[in-house]
Amino acid sequence: MSNQVPLHEGLFTWPAAKPQLLGSRCNQCAEATFPAQPDCRSCGSRQTTIVELGDRGILWTWTIQTFMPKQPYRSDETPETFRPYGVGYVEMPGGVRVEARLQANSPDQLQIGMPMQLDIIPFRTDKNGNQKMTFSFSAAQGV
Amino acid sequence: MNVAIIGIGLHRFGRSPNMSGMQQGASAVRAALADAGLSWADMQFAYGGSQDGGNADALVNELGLTGLQFTNIWNGCATGGSSLHAAYSSIKSGEYDVGVVVGFDKHPRGAFNPRPKEWGLDEWYGETGLMLTTQFFALKTQRYMHDHGITEDALIRVSEKAFTNGSLTPTAWRQQALSYEEIANSAMVSDPLRKYMFCSPAEGGAALIICNADKAHQYCSNPLFLKAAAVRTRHYGSFEVFAPSQAMEVADAPTVTASKAAFEQAGIGPEDVDVMQLQDTDSGTEIMHMAENGFCEHGEQEKLLLEGATGIHGRLPINTDGGCLANGEPVGASGLRQVYEVCVQLRGEGGARQVPNEPKVGYTHVYGAPGISGVNIITK
Ligand SMILES: [Zn+2]
Numbered sequence: 001m002s003n004q005v006p007l008h009e010g011l012f013t014w015p016a017a018k019p020q021l022l023g024s025r026c027n028q029c030a031e032a033t034f035p036a037q038p039d040c041r042s043c044g045s046r047q048t049t050i051v052e053l054g055d056r057g058i059l060w061t062w063t064i065q066t067f068m069p070k071q072p073y074r075s076d077e078t079p080e081t082f083r084p085y086g087v088g089y090v091e092m093p094g095g096v097r098v099e100a101r102l103q104a105n106s107p108d109q110l111q112i113g114m115p116m117q118l119d120i121i122p123f124r125t126d127k128n129g130n131q132k133m134t135f136s137f138s139a140a141q142g143v
Numbered sequence: 144m145n146v147a148i149i150g151i152g153l154h155r156f157g158r159s160p161n162m163s164g165m166q167q168g169a170s171a172v173r174a175a176l177a178d179a180g181l182s183w184a185d186m187q188f189a190y191g192g193s194q195d196g197g198n199a200d201a202l203v204n205e206l207g208l209t210g211l212q213f214t215n216i217w218n219g220c221a222t223g224g225s226s227l228h229a230a231y232s233s234i235k236s237g238e239y240d241v242g243v244v245v246g247f248d249k250h251p252r253g254a255f256n257p258r259p260k261e262w263g264l265d266e267w268y269g270e271t272g273l274m275l276t277t278q279f280f281a282l283k284t285q286r287y288m289h290d291h292g293i294t295e296d297a298l299i300r301v302s303e304k305a306f307t308n309g310s311l312t313p314t315a316w317r318q319q320a321l322s323y324e325e326i327a328n329s330a331m332v333s334d335p336l337r338k339y340m341f342c343s344p345a346e347g348g349a350a351l352i353i354c355n356a357d358k359a360h361q362y363c364s365n366p367l368f369l370k371a372a373a374v375r376t377r378h379y380g381s382f383e384v385f386a387p388s389q390a391m392e393v394a395d396a397p398t399v400t401a402s403k404a405a406f407e408q409a410g411i412g413p414e415d416v417d418v419m420q421l422q423d424t425d426s427g428t429e430i431m432h433m434a435e436n437g438f439c440e441h442g443e444q445e446k447l448l449l450e451g452a453t454g455i456h457g458r459l460p461i462n463t464d465g466g467c468l469a470n471g472e473p474v475g476a477s478g479l480r481q482v483y484e485v486c487v488q489l490r491g492e493g494g495a496r497q498v499p500n501e502p503k504v505g506y507t508h509v510y511g512a513p514g515i516s517g518v519n520i521i522t523k
Contacts (some may be wrong), residue, residue, distance in 0.1 A: 023388070034388035035265070042390070061289070063281035063333045065272060072255045072269025083432075087278050089389060097389040099273055107334050110520035112289050123271060132228045134271050 007104065007123055011035055012054065019120045020052040021135060030104055032096040051081040053094030055118040056140055060097050062088035062110045076124045088135050090116050103138040115140035145357035146234045147366040148521065150179025150352030151486045154247070156345055156470040157316030164196020164346065164473075168247030170250035171348035171476070175243065179352040179362055183338050186352075188242035188497030189213040190229045192222035193475035196248045211242075220422065223478020224247055224374055224509040224517015226287075226375040230353045231372035241362075248473030250344035262385050262513055268320070276424070277341060279351030279384040281333035284427025286382075288335065291442035293430060295327070295335060300448040301426035302326045302339050302468060308455065309469025311496040316345055340426040342349070346469025349479035353486060367489050368455075370520045372410035375401040384512045396510060397516040398435040405492070405518035407452040413437040416520075418488045420481035422510040423466040434462070436508055442487070461500045463488060478509035478517060 004079035004092055014021045015029040024036035031040060036050045068082035077083070086102030089109070103119065104110050123134040152174025154167040160171070162379040168191065176182060177442040183206045191199025192215060200213040218225040223246045230244045257276075263347055268274050303323050321339055329338040359366035376429060377383050380394030399432060406412055413436065421436060423429035430448075434441045453461040464470065464484040467477060487504030488498050505521040 007270065008265060013406070029170060031390060033390075043414045050323070054480070061286035063278055063285055063335075065275070066330075066332055069272050069275055070482040072259055072266065072274060073272045074258065075272070085272065087273060087282065089282065093389070097388050097390055097391065099389075101271060128299070134267070 002125070003130045004133050005124065007134045010034040012118070012120060012135050013121050015061055015127045019056050019118060021092060021098060021118060022050055023053045024048040025051045029064060030092050031114050036097045048139060049093060049113060053092040053098065054137055057090035057092045057098070057116050057137070059110065059116050060091045060113045061112060062086055064105055073126065086110060088137065101134070103136055109122055109138065109139070114143060144235050144237050145356035146231050146369040147354045147356040148351055148369055148471070148482070148486055149354045149359050149363040149366050150175040150181065151483045152176070152178055152350040153314055153346035153480065153483050155314045156347035156361055156476070156480065158348055163444050164193055164247050164249030165202060165205065165344060166351070167249065167348035168193065168196065168199065168202055169247050171247065171350040172202065172206055172243055172245050174300060175350040175352050181352060183207045183363060184209050185241060188230070188233055189245065190216050190226040191245040192216040192218070193246065193248050193415045195221070195250050196475060199245060199515060202245065205253065208234040218374070218511060218515055219513070220424070220474055220511025221509045221515040221517045222511070223481070224476050224477060224519065227369070227479065227482060227519055228372040228374045228517060229349065231369055232282050234353055234355050234390040240358055242353055244344060244353060245348065245350040246347035246474040246479045249346040250392065250473065257385070257512070260441070263334040264385065265389065268387055273387070276384055277333050277336070280425045280428050281336045282433065283382055284425070285335055287427065287431050293442065293445050296341055297430055297445045297448045298335065298426045299304070299323055299326045300419055301423070303427050305423065305426070305465050305468035306461060308463055309465030310495055312464040312469070315465045315469045316471045317465065336339045336425050342370070342424055342467035342472045345473050347471070347476045347480070348392040349458050349476045349483050351482060361468065365490060367486055367523050369418060370522050373401045373404035373408065374515065374517045375404065381514060383403055383514030386513070396435050397514050398432060398510055401516040401518045402436045402508065405520050411504065411520070416504050416506045418463060418467065418485060419461050419506040419508070420484055421461055421508045423462055423468050424472065424510070426468070428510070429466070432510065455496055455498055463496050463498060477518050479505070481507040481509065482519055482521065489521060489523050493507060
């Protein structure tokens with residue numbers, strides 16, 4: 001079985017029973033940002049702390065990416081196998097709206113204000129056969 | 144020191160297969176010089192910018208090695224606004240009397256492909272397909288429609304107007320008017336924006352000759368005056384392109400702050416403007432920019448568009464040459480094309496697309512990644 005590794009370190013807790021998005025929060029003004037960064041975009045402070053932003057949120061806006069993007073997009077797809085994907089900003093309980101791929105890919109599955117849940121999913125396979133994992137959101141199951 | 148525009152030049156937007164971007168820039172400069180009745184050797188300074196056409200200062204190889212101060216400007220889609228602002232400041236300060244501003248470009252076909260590192264982002268953001276300007280404009284438009292009760296009808300009417308105006312503009316790239324139905328039935332690209340609601344990367348050049356207003360009449364019988372030039376970047380909390388996250392509290396867009404600054408400089412308000420060019424990367428963007436620039440309330444656009452208020456004969460004539468939608472967007476040149484068109488209108492040389500009743504005040508607005516806006520106010 002192939003190994004699963006995060007596409008990029010520090011974006012989410014994983015592997016974990018309940019993976020969480022990771023961001024940073026400013027020690028001075030308490031604003032949160034994703035991904036985590038050492039400086040605060042709001043007040044310019046250099047004191048920030050890495051925090052969990054949550055694993056559920058509310059869809060703030062969305063669109064559907066209908067055509068296969070050019071570089072820097074890098075997936076295993078070909079123009080023939082490309083499958084449209086949703087993109088949205090999800091309002092996280094950690095106090096920031098995070099841009100993410102959405103698994104829904106048709107307009108009738110998406111609505112501003114709907115509850116969403118975080119999923120860590122395989123995105124592409126690297127040259128060593130490892131599955132690169134990324135974060136994505138889907139309609140929340142249960143409550 | 145007041146600032147005058149005494150010459151305008153355009154190298155037609157669209158495709159010029161046998162010309163480099165640089166040659167299209169040089170062509171625009173020659174046209175602007177001819178319009179002003181001046182020669183390249185008269186130019187004391189130049190500001191220029193291009194995304195894919197090469198370094199603007201290499202234009203001296205085409206135009207002449209005269210030793211002038213030539214500064215390259217790069218500010219994304221707002222490059223033209225930033226170049227013009229730099230020229231405005233050079234005249235205002237009294238350092239120079241006459242110079243040129245030029246923008247040109249020649250992009251490969253299809254959507255732009257930005258490199259995450261150049262925008263301070265990590266590779267994963269681009270790799271996973273989140274780094275597309277088309278997506279951002281769709282996401283912003285989607286939320287805006289939800290918040291302000293704008294429907295698809297308004298999006299369609301913006302495009303309909305753009306291509307109608309393009310059909311009246313001999314220099315436009317797209318000169319064929321499109322029907323409401325053709326636009327409404329065109330392919331969905333990024334919900335809620337369809338194929339005929341987006342502009343495409345293109346080619347072209349635009350140039351302006353800028354002069355100390357006290358000396359303008361030496362060169363020119365019909366100078367126009369650049370009353371304001373303002374460029375602003377984003378504040379914390381404004382909803383901008385290429386942003387992996389956004390703050391919860393939404394702040395005013397840089398367009399709002401640039402527009403306010405420009406009106407303040409000019410000492411006039413939105414109600415005084417007779418003709419305007421607003422960045423229309425897509426039809427949703429034009430709608431949002433109508434309100435962000437102060438020309439209407441948020442949500443009022445639906446009714447204004449239904450009434451045709453933004454057409455050439457309406458009370459808010461917007462993008463009279465068809466804007467980016469009908470001209471395409473050669474990034475370096477696009478903002479200066481807007482100024483060119485406003486000058487044409489103020490001179491009364493718009494032909495079939497001329498705004499009636501002798502417009503006296505014009506307004507231009509560019510917006511670019513990652514959240515920068517440039518506004519100019521031009522008067523007779
Ligand atoms: Zn802070």
